[in-house]
Amino acid sequence: xxxxxxxxxxxxxxxxxxxxxxxxxxxxxxxxxxxxxxxxxxxxxxxxxxxxxxxxxxxxxxxxxxxxxxxxxxxxxxxxxxxxxxxxxxxxxxxxxxxxxxxxxxxxxxxxxxxxxxxxxxxxxxxxxxxxxxxxxxxxxxxxxxxxxxxxxxxxxxxxxxxxxxxxxxxxxxxxxxxxxxxxxxxxxxxxxxxxxxxxxxxxxxxxxxxxxxxxxxxxxxxxxxxxxxxxxxxxxxxxxxxxxxxxxxxxxxxxxxxxxxxxxxxxxxxxxxxxxxxxxxxxxxxx
Amino acid sequence: xxxxxxxxxxxxxxxxxxxxxxxxxxxxxxxxxxxxxxxxxxxxxxxxxxxxxxxxxxxxxxxxxxxxxxxxxxxxxxxxxxxxxxxxxxxxxxxxxxxxxxxxxxxxxxxxxxxxxxxxxxxxxxxxxxxxxxxxxxxxxxxxxxxxxxxxxxxxxxxxxxxxxxxxxxxxxxxxxxxxxxxxxxxxxxxxxxxxxxxxxxxxxxxxxxxxxxxxxxxxxxxxxxxxxxxxxxxxxxxxxxxxxxxxxxxxxxxxxxxxxxxxxxxxxxxxxxxxxxxxxxxxxxxxxxxxxxxxxxxxxxxxxxxxxxxxxxxxxxxxxxxxxxxxxxxxxxxxxxxxxxxxxxxxxxxxxxx
Numbered sequence: 001x002x003x004x005x006x007x008x009x010x011x012x013x014x015x016x017x018x019x020x021x022x023x024x025x026x027x028x029x030x031x032x033x034x035x036x037x038x039x040x041x042x043x044x045x046x047x048x049x050x051x052x053x054x055x056x057x058x059x060x061x062x063x064x065x066x067x068x069x070x071x072x073x074x075x076x077x078x079x080x081x082x083x084x085x086x087x088x089x090x091x092x093x094x095x096x097x098x099x100x101x102x103x104x105x106x107x108x109x110x111x112x113x114x115x116x117x118x119x120x121x122x123x124x125x126x127x128x129x130x131x132x133x134x135x136x137x138x139x140x141x142x143x144x145x146x147x148x149x150x151x152x153x154x155x156x157x158x159x160x161x162x163x164x165x166x167x168x169x170x171x172x173x174x175x176x177x178x179x180x181x182x183x184x185x186x187x188x189x190x191x192x193x194x195x196x197x198x199x200x201x202x203x204x205x206x207x208x209x210x211x212x213x214x215x216x217x218x219x220x221x222x223x224x225x226x227x228x229x230x231x232x233x234x235x236x237x238x239x240x241x242x243x244x245x246x247x248x249x250x251x252x253x254x255x256x257x258x259x260x261x262x263x264x265x266x267x268x269x270x271x272x273x274x275x276x277x278x279x280x281x282x283x284x285x286x287x288x
Numbered sequence: 289x290x291x292x293x294x295x296x297x298x299x300x301x302x303x304x305x306x307x308x309x310x311x312x313x314x315x316x317x318x319x320x321x322x323x324x325x326x327x328x329x330x331x332x333x334x335x336x337x338x339x340x341x342x343x344x345x346x347x348x349x350x351x352x353x354x355x356x357x358x359x360x361x362x363x364x365x366x367x368x369x370x371x372x373x374x375x376x377x378x379x380x381x382x383x384x385x386x387x388x389x390x391x392x393x394x395x396x397x398x399x400x401x402x403x404x405x406x407x408x409x410x411x412x413x414x415x416x417x418x419x420x421x422x423x424x425x426x427x428x429x430x431x432x433x434x435x436x437x438x439x440x441x442x443x444x445x446x447x448x449x450x451x452x453x454x455x456x457x458x459x460x461x462x463x464x465x466x467x468x469x470x471x472x473x474x475x476x477x478x479x480x481x482x483x484x485x486x487x488x489x490x491x492x493x494x495x496x497x498x499x500x501x502x503x504x505x506x507x508x509x510x511x512x513x514x515x516x517x518x519x520x521x522x523x524x525x526x527x528x529x530x531x532x533x534x535x536x537x538x539x540x541x542x543x544x545x546x547x548x549x550x551x552x553x554x555x556x557x558x559x560x561x562x563x564x565x566x567x568x569x570x571x572x573x574x575x576x577x578x579x580x581x582x583x584x585x586x587x588x589x590x591x592x593x594x595x596x597x598x599x600x601x602x603x604x605x606x607x608x609x610x611x612x613x614x615x616x617x618x619x620x621x622x623x624x625x626x627x628x629x630x631x632x633x634x635x636x637x638x639x640x641x642x643x
Contacts, residue, residue, distance in 0.1 A: 052489050078491040088482035090300075092307055104296045105490045145486070 005030045005153050005184035006051060010060035013046050020046040022208035023060065028201075030152075033175065033185040035199030037192075037278065043208040044188045045085075048155055051186070052082050065152055078106060081151030085158040085188075087138045091131040095122060095141050098130060099148055106149040120144045121170045136167030143171055147178060154178055157188045172198060192274045202274060206282040216274060223277040228255065229270050232262040239265065289499070293492050297500035301474065305504060310473045314465040314508065319515060321458055336360040337413035339421070340382035340404075342370045347385050352424045359420050371404055380409035381417045393429040415605025455602075456595045457573035462516040463534065463594065464569050467509025467541025468548070471501040472558055475549025494633045498546050502629075505542030510535055517602065526601045529608060533601065536618045537594035543625035550632050572596070593618040 004027035013021040021043040028034045038044050049055040051062050053073035062069045064076045090098050096113040103111040117126045120140040130138060143159060156175065160168040175198055179185055189195050195202050196216050203213040212219060226246040234240050242262065244254045246269065258264060272280075305311045338360045343350050353361045362379055364370040370382040382404040386392070392399050403421075405414060475498070478484035487497055513534035517523050523530060552558050567574075572586035572595045586592040593614045600606035600614075 054485065054488060074491045074493060077489050080489070082486075082489040084482070084485065086482055088486045090304070090483055091481070092304060101296070101300055102486075102490060105293055105487070105492050107292075107491070 004028055004063075005032070005065060006034075006186060007063040008047070008051065008060070009062070011047065011050055011057050011062055012059035013043075013050060013055060013057055019208050021050070021057075024205075024208070024210050025060075026203060026210060026213055028184055028186060030184055031179060031182050032200045033179050033187060033198050035195035035202035036186060036188045036205065037190070037195055037202055037274065038205035039190075042205040044205055045157065047205070048082075048157060048186070048188060052080065052155055053077055078149070079151060080153045080155065081146035081149060082155045083142050083146035083157065083159055085161065087135075087142065089130045089138060089141060089145070092129060094127050094129055095133075095144075096126040098141065099145060102145050103148050108149060111148070116144045116148055117141075120174060121167075136163045139163055140167060140170060143174055147174065150181070151178075151183055153184045153186065155186045155188075158190065159187070160189070160191060160194055168194075195274055204278050204281060206278075211281050212277070219274070219277050220272055223272070223280045225272055225276075225280075227270050228258075228267060230258060230262075230267040231265045232258075233265055289493065289495055290491075293496045294500050294503075297492070297497060298503055301500055301504045305470065305474070308470075308473065308477075310469050311508075314469050315512060317461065317465055319462075319512075319519065321461070323519065337381070337409075337416045337420075338362065338379040339417050340364055340370050340373050340379035341385065342367055342382070343385040343389070345385075345387040345389075347389050348428050349385060349389070349424055352427060353420070356420055356424065358416055374404040374406050377406050377408060380406050380413045383421070390428060393425060396429070419605055453577045456576050456599060457570060458516055459513060459598055460570055460573050460591055460595060462512035463509045463537045464541045464544075464591075466512045467505045467538045468545035469558075469562075470508055471498075471505040471542050471545035472549040472552070473555060474501050474504075475546065476552055476555055476558060480554060495630075498550075498629065498633060501549070502542045502546050505545050506535070506538040509538035509541045513537065517598075523602065526607060529611070530598060530601050533594060533597040533611070533615065533618070536615065536622055537591075537598075539622045540590065540594065540618070540625060543622065543629055546629050547625070547632060550629075590621050593621060 006026075006028040008024055008026050011021055011024045012019070024043070024047060026034075036044055036047070046055065050057050051064065051069065053069045053076060056070055065079055067076050069076050090101070093101070095117060099113040099116060100111065103113075114123070114126055117123055120143055122137060122140055122144070125133070125137065130141065133141065139159065143156070146154060146156070154175075159171050159175070163171070172194065175185055175187065185198075187194070187198060199216065201213060201215050202219065204211050212223070214222070228244040228246060230242040230244070231239050232242050242258060244251065244258055336359055339353060340362050341347075341350055341353065342364045344365075350361070350363060353359065362373070364373060364382070367384045370379075370384060373379050374382045383401050385401070386399065389399065475484070478487070478497075484497070488494065510531070514531065517530060517534075548558060548561060552561065568589060569591050571589040572592040575581050575583060575586045576595065576599065586596070597606075597611035597614045597618075600611050604610075
């Protein structure tokens with residue numbers, strides 16, 4: 001019996017001999033949101049393609065909802081939803097026509113497109129051709145399409161990239177609602193805030209391998225460096241920065257010295273971001 | 289394979305297809321060419337095939353021929369007058385009936401008839417007149433007629449008229465433009481717009497997607513082929529046989545379209561392939577246009593096996609037995625194509641389909 005909504009075992013894929021995903025293993029529990037982070041070319045999209053049955057792994061296995069995706073691709077695909085990074089809607093069709101087409105392909109008999117469109121903030125625009133939509137509207141329609149079959153596992157690839165704050169927030173809310181409904185969410189993103197706000201756990205992928213996988217809190221505990229940042233007034237009247245590392249045996253003494261020897265103007269504590277931790281682990285940034 | 293999903297996708301193709309400029313191009317193109325040629329050659333409003341008869345002692349054949357709706361009949365007083373009428377194109381065919389014609393055929397005696405044929409008369413007219421003549425004699429004799437017809441061509445031109453030479457090219461264009469281009473452009477467009485990827489992560493299989501697009505191609509191809517034959521009055525005496533040949537041709541066209549759609553990444557490449565590979569499709573039509581080229585060369589091309597039965601049935605009045613071999617070869621070619629598509633889909637990951 002396979003435990004977990006998504007289980008990857010030694011997943012491997014190469015394009016013309018170039019290793020894109022290198023023996024990746026992980027699992028995602030039912031109802032969990034996993035943030036999948038990594039720079040371009042790290043192997044995130046290839047991993048998603050293998051998990052969703054679009055690519056057959058060269059090695060290893062992927063189980064979704066307890067089923068081997070390579071053997072039961074169509075059965076699995078009937079129970080998942082996928083939202084792609086690049087818009088791939090039928091642009092000459094209306095939003096309602098797009099949703100109804102996919103609902104029928106999923107075998108959904110009673111389907112109210114208007115209710116779903118309202119949920120993603122597109123109420124009243126359902127009968128407009130998709131080609132007249134803005135990028136944010138198209139992205140919201142893509143999310144609507146991904147959830148129309150009430151998927152047990154939802155794959156979202158950069159769902160908020162390049163969106164206005166309202167559209168991005170609408171999509172974040174839908175992700176949380178889907179999790180509340182019981183769906184497992186696999187969220188591929190560059191956006192640290194999205195990953196931190198939404199994910200129960202995050203996986204860092206670099207050069208085809210998962211280099212870290214834990215809750216954001218644990219990763220910060222393990223790899224992050226907290227610090228006290230201060231602005232002090234120098235003798236010639238200029239503002240200068242001072243940084244005191246926290247969580248070290250020297251911290252109390254250094255804090256005391258800062259306040260006794262310097263004229264402190266402002267002071268605040270700073271936590272490591274997921275970006276900082278990624279750089280700490282891999283030596284490279286998430287956005288390159 | 290789910291027929292329900294194929295029907296859903298087919299519905300989408302039929303609704304979305306006409307919005308594609310290719311759809312208009314493939315329908316309008318051959319029809320426009322056909323109409324233009326009909327106007328040039330004056331065959332837009334087709335005349336009935338004209339039969340001239342000399343029956344000095346009278347014959348029931350004359351009465352029955354006049355009653356036949358498919359031909360026009362003129363009688364002549366002498367064989368020389370008939371010969372002159374055929375030579376000048378007043379009638380397409382002329383026959384001289386011996387004095388004891390009706391009695392002899394009823395008795396079952398063997399009779400040899402001489403038929404004068406106008407050299408410029410369309411093959412279709414010759415075929416209709418020949419078939420009608422035999423049928424009428426059979427009616428009078430009440431049995432299979434012991435009749436032998438000797439043909440003598442008269443007039444200046446004794447070769448195939450140009451409108452008939454061009455017909456195979458127009459038929460192939462009609463069958464292949466729609467049947468091949470529509471599935472190919474539809475698949476390539478879905479790849480370019482990545483909607484194919486969206487479909488692939490639903491329960492829908494590639495086979496279902498391809499079948500729906502192939503069916504649209506077959507339907508359009510068959511429709512265009514039939515329209516062209518109707519416009520050119522080339523349906524002859526075996527319309528169902530022609531429809532069968534066109535349907536098998538439509539399967540070939542749609543199959544090629546699906547293979548091209550699976551293999552090619554963009555529309556520009558498709559047009560490049562069309563320009564460079566078009567000769568493989570239209571080769572037999574060009575060879576037929578010029579009778580001085582050895583006609584056996586046409587057999588090298590797969591489309592020959594669509595074209596030849598169409599020519600034989602529509603222009604030469606052939607029946608099933610005359611075209612059966614070519615039709616079986618055509619069925620074999622279609623089968624090979626379907627097997628190739630199935631293999632291509634199974635190997636889809638290695639093809640441009642997922643690029």
